[in-house]
Amino acid sequence: MLEDFVRADRERGLGAYGIHVHVDGRPPVEHRFRPDERVNLYSVAKTFTAVALGMAEAEGRLGLDDRLLDHLPELRGLAADGFEAVTLRHLTTMTSGTGHQWFAHQRIDAHDLLTEIAAATMEAAPGTRFRYTGSGPYAIGRVIARVSGADLREFLLPRLFRPLGLHDPVWRACPLGFPFGESELYLTTAELARFARLLLDDGEWAGRRILPEGWVRRMTGERVDTGGIGFGPAYEHGYGLGVWLAHDGAYRMDGAYGQYAIVDPRRRAAVTVTAHSERDGDLLAAVHDLVFSRLG
Structure with a gap:
């Protein structure tokens, strides 16, 4: 199943570390281009954060439509005009409207990154961009x-x-000790594949419910428009609660340099890749063309 993908990686220099294919009713298929060591999943971590949000909601600790400042009232005097309307849903779908743009590889100069986020000038109404x-x-x-x-x-x-x-x-943390949430979570290809299979199975693992009932459907059902962001065709079909959506009902966890976990409920399949690819768009295309398209 993976021979053409392995050949393409070698011939095109795609930079894959490993690939794992799960299809219901079949033995898993995988290939390692190097030992399966833990690597930075980059923005795949956002999906884990979204899952934590769903768990906290199910436990009655918060709601997606709660405003951030209701949980962190000490920020009220520092927050920019308009930020008081930002909800946890906006933050998860990246539609808060704030002008603050930050990623975990960037240095944090503020004493508390959260105050910097709240104080940044609003550029759009929450939920509109x-x-x-x-x-x-x-x-x-x-x-x-x-x-x-x-x-x-x-x-x-x-x-x-x-x-x-x-x-x-390992989940690396900010200077105050809080995990970055958006990146810097380290797992192996096989470990990430377990998480992908958990989502494919609607939050159940080995006969036990791990995720709240219905949460996976909400992750993919609460779509926001991503048209025109300029990332390429694979990113034009919308974003859910911590996942990128595809045109055919599939969805994807997606991290820099080729960290992918693609879940396709229609095919009952999940494909997981870790890599260090300077051509991650080509790598993603190879996964679709040489793996997913051949699953039937």
């Missing part, structure tokens, strides 16, 4: 820490990581 940034997922992690008493990683350890057998994952 998609702008790709790590600011929202980081803020969601801070809210989860406030309502649960555990930071994002600690919150997910007993609820997600341990049930999936993801032992002691």
Whole structure:
């Protein structure tokens, strides 16, 4: 199944580290281009943060339409005009309207990144514009820490990581000790494949419900428009709660340099890739053309 993909990686220099293919009713198929070591998943981490949000909601700790400042009232005197309307849903779908754009590889000069996020000038009304940034997922992690008493990683350890057998994952943190939320989560290809399969199976793992009933459907059903952002055709079909949507009902976790977990409920399949690719668009196209298109 993977021979053509492996050949394409070698001939085109796509930079894959490993690929794992799960299709219901068939043995998994995988190929390693190097030992399956943990790597930075980059923006795939946003999906884990979105899952944590759903878990916290199911536990009655928060709601998606809660305003950020209701959970963090100490920011009220610092927040920009209009920021008071920003909800957790806006932050998760990256439609807050804030002009703040930040990603975890960038240096944090503010004493508290959260105050910088809240104080940034608003450029659009909340809910009216998609702008790709790590600011929202980081803020969601801070809210989860406030309502649960555990930071994002600690919150997910007993609820997600341990049930999936993801032992002691590294999630790098800001200077105040809060996981970045939007990036810097380290897992192997096989470990990420377990998470992808969990989503494919609507939040159940080994006969046990891990994610709240209906949460996966909400992740893909609450679509915001991403047309015209200039990322390329694969990013023009909308964004959900922490996932990129495709035109055919599939959806994708997507991180820089070729970290992908693509879930296709119609085919009952999930394909997971880790990489360091300077041609990640070509890598994604190869996954679709040489793997997904041949699953039937």
